[in-house]
Amino acid sequence: MTTAGALGDVLAAGDGANAAWPGGGWALWAAGAWAVFLAAHLVLNGRWWFWLLPSLLPPPVFAALPALLLLLSCATGDLTAAVVAGAALLTGARQSGLVPGALVRRKRLPPPPDGAVRIVSWNTQHWCQSTDPEPFYAFLRGLDADVYLLQEYHHDEFDGTYRLIDDERRLRATFPGHRAVIARGLITLSRLPVAATVETAARRTLRVDLEMPGDGRILATFNVHIPVQLRLVSPLRADFYRAVRTRAADRAREYRGLLGDVAGCSHPALIAGDFNTTAAIGDARRIARLGADAVALSGRLCPTSWQARPGLRWWRLDWVLTTPGARVHSYRFRDPRGLSDHSVQEVSVSLAEPDRPATAGLRIRHHDEGTRHALPLPGKDRPEGQ
Numbered sequence: 001m002t003t004a005g006a007l008g009d010v011l012a013a014g015d016g017a018n019a020a021w022p023g024g025g026w027a028l029w030a031a032g033a034w035a036v037f038l039a040a041h042l043v044l045n046g047r048w049w050f051w052l053l054p055s056l057l058p059p060p061v062f063a064a065l066p067a068l069l070l071l072l073s074c075a076t077g078d079l080t081a082a083v084v085a086g087a088a089l090l091t092g093a094r095q096s097g098l099v100p101g102a103l104v105r106r107k108r109l110p111p112p113p114d115g116a117v118r119i120v121s122w123n124t125q126h127w128c129q130s131t132d133p134e135p136f137y138a139f140l141r142g143l144d145a146d147v148y149l150l151q152e153y154h155h156d157e158f159d160g161t162y163r164l165i166d167d168e169r170r171l172r173a174t175f176p177g178h179r180a181v182i183a184r185g186l187i188t189l190s191r192l193p194v195a196a197t198v199e200t201a202a203r204r205t206l207r208v209d210l211e212m213p214g215d216g217r218i219l220a221t222f223n224v225h226i227p228v229q230l231r232l233v234s235p236l237r238a239d240f241y242r243a244v245r246t247r248a249a250d251r252a253r254e255y256r257g258l259l260g261d262v263a264g265c266s267h268p269a270l271i272a273g274d275f276n277t278t279a280a281i282g283d284a285r286r287i288a289r290l291g292a293d294a295v296a297l298s299g300r301l302c303p304t305s306w307q308a309r310p311g312l313r314w315w316r317l318d319w320v321l322t323t324p325g326a327r328v329h330s331y332r333f334r335d336p337r338g339l340s341d342h343s344v345q346e347v348s349v350s351l352a353e354p355d356r357p358a359t360a361g362l363r364i365r366h367h368d369e370g371t372r373h374a375l376p377l378p379g380k381d382r383p384e385g386q
Contacts, residue, residue, distance in 0.1 A: 046282015049248035059097035097279035201257035224273030268325030291321035
């Protein structure tokens, strides 16, 4: 039998099943519509600024919807629809953010070795702007981390811009044993000695090099906050789409800068923060080039870190990545207890091997604590879209 003949038989069988089923043909129509959307997504995602909007779908939809269509197609006996839905399920699996290996990998983890440090990364949602400072600071202190990588040390002006704040006195009183580097709406707090702060091409990243316990080898930390895609204005206004296009360009510049910064780093590095990027967004390809994703150690099939509203935690926007020489021994998300719309990322990290010699010409600034002396914030006090 020829291929064309076999395909004809499949289509005929599908047509017969649809005819026998009330409202026949809907399963094939639905599977085909999803397949067309998925094909457009794979072609345009990360290549056309407008596709930032469709790519904001919760990533699990890319597995759940075709799986549901596959089950319904089998129930209706529509073989053609089942084939289309199955192909869409396999093709879009990488967009779903599911991590099957996490279900078995965490069970095999040995305890962290001596010398491992605990690092947390957290988007604070505008630094207790809308919450009571007392539980906010108590929560931070209770995390008891060696290193804190904190984002959104600023307040929202609700017009697409942000206002930098100065809460240093309370911060230092709460963390007397930590050293602070503050810049660009970002804070790195560390019990470990700060070897240097290093200028970065990425303008919404704060790099701080830390001396690890024991032999004093260097771990470079990149505290990252990639601009969000949207302004919260009506999609019926032209400003909405102008903002998406502008921020798509800003995001591309940030990722290019960050890729160059990490590639030029001569130390093992940990890159963590709010990337405002899910597995279904084209920028996930750029994230994959930065380092090894630690999420498989979380033990979650469907890891998520951000909720649009309480109970709707369907997106993972926060990442922890490492370059060769840095080892992550454990990784988990912690409940922010209503203090932020982002979960806390917590990891234990050690160094695996001796450091390489520093690259000549690296622009290093010796640590000088305080907001006034931190790395400069380019342009306005608060960039749009952070």
